[in-house]
Amino acid sequence: MTIRLMIVDDSLFMRNMLRxxxxxxxxxxxxEAANGVEAVAKYLEFRPEITTxxxxxxxxxxxxxxxxxxxxxxxAKVVMCSAIGQESLIQTAHMAGAKxxxxxxxxxxxxKEVIKRVAGA
Amino acid sequence: MDMSQYRVLFISESxxxxxxxxxxxxxLEKDAGDRETIDSLFRxxxxxxxxxxxxxxxxxxxxxxxxEDLMDRVRKGVLAFDTGAADLLLEGADLIEALIADIEQxxxxxxxxxxxxxxxxxxxxxxxxxxxxxxxxxxxxxxELPLPQTSAPPLVDxxxxxxxxxxxxxxxxxxxxxxxxxxxIDLTGELITNKYRLMTISSQLGxxxxxxxxxxxxxxxxxxxxxxxxxxxxxxxxxxxxxxxVIRDLAKKSGKEIAFEVEGREIELDRGILEExxxxxxxxxxxxxxxxxxxxxxxxxxxxxxxxxxxxxAHRGNDxxxxxxxxxxxxxxxxxxxxxxxxxxxxxxxxxSLLSAREALMLTCVPGFSTAEEVTAVSGRGVxxxxxxxxxxxxxxxxxxxxxxxxxxxxxxxxxxxxxxxHALVVRCAHLKVAVPTTNIVxxxxxxxxxxxxxxxxxxxxxxxxxxxxxxxxxxxxVPLAPITGAAIPVFISEVGGRKIGFVIDSFxxxxxxxxxxxxxxxARLKGLAGGAILGDGEVxxxxxxxxxx
Numbered sequence: 047m048t049i050r051l052m053i054v055d056d057s058l059f060m061r062n063m064l065r066x067x068x069x070x071x072x073x074x075x076x077x078e079a080a081n082g083v084e085a086v087a088k089y090l091e092f093r094p095e096i097t098t099x100x101x102x103x104x105x106x107x108x109x110x111x112x113x114x115x116x117x118x119x120x121x122a123k124v125v126m127c128s129a130i131g132q133e134s135l136i137q138t139a140h141m142a143g144a145k146x147x148x149x150x151x152x153x154x155x156x157x158k159e160v161i162k163r164v165a166g167a
Numbered sequence: 168m169d170m171s172q173y174r175v176l177f178i179s180e181s182x183x184x185x186x187x188x189x190x191x192x193x194x195l196e197k198d199a200g201d202r203e204t205i206d207s208l209f210r211x212x213x214x215x216x217x218x219x220x221x222x223x224x225x226x227x228x229x230x231x232x233x234x235e236d237l238m239d240r241v242r243k244g245v246l247a248f249d250t251g252a253a254d255l256l257l258e259g260a261d262l263i264e265a266l267i268a269d270i271e272q273x274x275x276x277x278x279x280x281x282x283x284x285x286x287x288x289x290x291x292x293x294x295x296x297x298x299x300x301x302x303x304x305x306x307x308x309x310x311e312l313p314l315p316q317t318s319a320p321p322l323v324d325x326x327x328x329x330x331x332x333x334x335x336x337x338x339x340x341x342x343x344x345x346x347x348x349x350x351x352i353d354l355t356g357e358l359i360t361n362k363y364r365l366m367t368i369s370s371q372l373g374x375x376x377x378x379x380x381x382x383x384x385x386x387x388x389x390x391x392x393x394x395x396x397x398x399x400x401x402x403x404x405x406x407x408x409x410x411x412x413v414i415r416d417l418a419k420k421s422g423k424e425i426a427f428e429v430e431g432r433e434i435e436l437d438r439g440i441l442e443e444x445x446x447x448x449x450x451x452x453x454x455x456x457x458x459x460x461x462x463x464x465x466x467x468x469x470x471x472x473x474x475x476x477x478x479x480x481a482h483r484g485n486d487x488x489x490x491x492x493x494x495x496x497x498x499x500x501x502x503x504x505x506x507x508x509x510x511x512x513x514x515x516x517x518x519x520s521l522l523s524a525r526e527a528l529m530l531t532c533v534p535g536f537s538t539a540e541e542v543t544a545v546s547g548r549g550v551x552x553x554x555x556x557x558x559x560x561x562x563x564x565x566x567x568x569x570x571x572x573x574x575x576x577x578x579x580x581x582x583x584x585x586x587x588x589x590h591a592l593v594v595r596c597a598h599l600k601v602a603v604p605t606t607n608i609v610x611x612x613x614x615x616x617x618x619x620x621x622x623x624x625x626x627x628x629x630x631x632x633x634x635x636x637x638x639x640x641x642x643x644x645x646v647p648l649a650p651i652t653g654a655a656i657p658v659f660i661s662e663v664g665g666r667k668i669g670f671v672i673d674s675f676x677x678x679x680x681x682x683x684x685x686x687x688x689x690x691a692r693l694k695g696l697a698g699g700a701i702l703g704d705g706e707v708x709x710x711x712x713x714x715x716x717x
Contacts, residue, residue, distance in 0.1 A: 060218065150221065151221040
């Protein structure tokens with residue numbers, strides 16, 4: 047099953063890597079964004095099925111962007127990405143409507159599994 | 168998962184972050200309360216950590232993690248950002264850069280990161296006299312905000328059109344390998360050479376339709392050339408942004424107080440020129456710090472402010488980019504330079520007496536010349552102004568020095584906008600065709616014989632109030648001189664070492680664009696030649712490096 051995804055991360059390296067993992071699993075990346083403001087705008091334009099959202103980003107951080115997206119589309123499926131050691135942020139994101147989270151560095155199998163699970167939910 | 172495919176991107180993106188980190192640390196030292204800079208530093212260290220961890224570069228990840236931690240303490244107001252913190256962060260950034268260079272060159276070195284990691288973790292600023300500078304209380308933009316409770320959602324559909332328009336308006340960018348850009352300019356250059364070949368054939372055939380096609384081709388090529396040049400342009404900031412860090416380090420080493428100002432960061436230059444410009448500029452800045460600026464006590468005694476000022480400016484001139492480095496230091500005295508040069512046996516007494524003030528200043532660019540009384544830790548012995556001058560000239564540029572004793576010096580570099588494809592005047596000397604870059608030509612003229620006079624052994628003529636020496640290009644190349652016919656001789660005037668010289672040639676052939684190619688060995692070692700190019704008729708011409716001809 048092909049899932050349409052948007053990747054949000056301020057690092058091109060991270061976006062490329064995540065794209066590599068997801069595309070190898072047959073998914074389609076419909077948009078990429080490098081900060082929270084871009085993420086909200088592109089969410090509205092592309093309406094991805096799932097959005098992966100980095101937390102620490104310039105201009106507008108991932109949690110603010112998540113809240114804004116949820117306020118615009120209550121059914122939005124957003125998976126947060128975060129480094130180990132920031133579990134408190136994941137908690138906050140969960141309360142703001144994030145469906146799941148991925149820890150960096152990404153483990154391809156875990157990424158694929160989480161995306162499938164969130165898509166099926 | 169095969170991570171090797173992401174290696175190049177890891178290296179380039181990490182370096183971008185490191186560059187910004189350097190700039191931001193230096194900026195933060197000037198304004199330690201700037202919340203946005205603090206946040207950016209934190210975020211960039213965090214990004215490097217994440218990337219390095221993904222690549223399984225443990226040392227880099229660990230170092231970046233410690234930099235992030237330190238910045239986090241600053242962010243939270245636990246730690247004041249002071250010089251000690253700046254030094255540690257810069258040291259950390261340098262070590263990460265070294266580790267990245269190892270990865271790039273595939274040569275893992277055993278570098279001790281443990282010691283620095285310990286110092287980063289243990290860092291506590293010494294108790295300061297006044298209370299530490301608190302970060303300005305601006306609501307934390309990046310993290311740990313109470314979540315905004317959903318207010319009325321914006322009316323999405325009404326705004327959608329506007330939003331989409333805004334997104335298409337914003338310039339989209341792509342990353343291109345620099346090798347591709349170099350290849351594009353090479354191809355464009357070859358096309359231009361080919362255009363001249365077609366034009367030559369067309370005029371031989373006398374075909375009107377071929378002629379028309381050629382002139383259309385010429386128009387299209389001009390467009391292509393302009394666009395290719397544009398994508399190769401990079402703002403001056405690409406190199407100038409690292410100079411504040413350079414100056415900061417130099418200031419620390421020399422114990423001088425320095426205010427550094429950069430103007431014209433946005434001025435765009437060809438990538439090829441910009442890359443070659445960095446080292447010469449660092450040399451010039453170094454000299455300004457070391458030889459130009461006086462120590463604080465000397466400045467105060469001279470009635471100046473204790474802090475010396477160095478200004479770096481870039482601006483666009485006519486078909487040129489002008490870059491200058493100005494200091495308000497002790498300046499240079501032409502008379503002293505001449506005395507020193509005579510003492511060192513670089514020139515003799517008589518030559519010394521003939522030098523103008525500007526020519527005397529250029530003595531600093533003669534190999535082996537230095538006015539520094541002692542070797543210093545910063546710039547060593549009068550660090551290679553000769554090397555600086557020759558690299559600027561190799562780029563087709565010129566270097567000029569102005570100085571007022573007691574007031575300071577200005578070094579001015581004038582550079583062409585591009586090096587690969589140039590406009591040149593093709594001239595004839597006996598059987599030779601030679602191309603002179605138009606940027607190196609002040610004026611061309613048909614000089615009436617009766618205006619030429621003799622001064623000592625030299626032939627000269629006056630142009631306005633200036634007396635200009637004449638030199639035969641034929642004689643320089645060792646080709647036969649043209650028989651004397653006609654009342655006027657063709658001359659082009661160029662500036663050599665700050666002085667105008669009239670070059671006598673046999674005839675002007677015409678102006679055209681040339682695709683400059685390096686000469687290769689052994690021709691590249693010939694003084695006075697900047698490269699070669701192919702004319703439309705297939706003939707090879709040498710491109711003159713006027714500044715190094717004499």
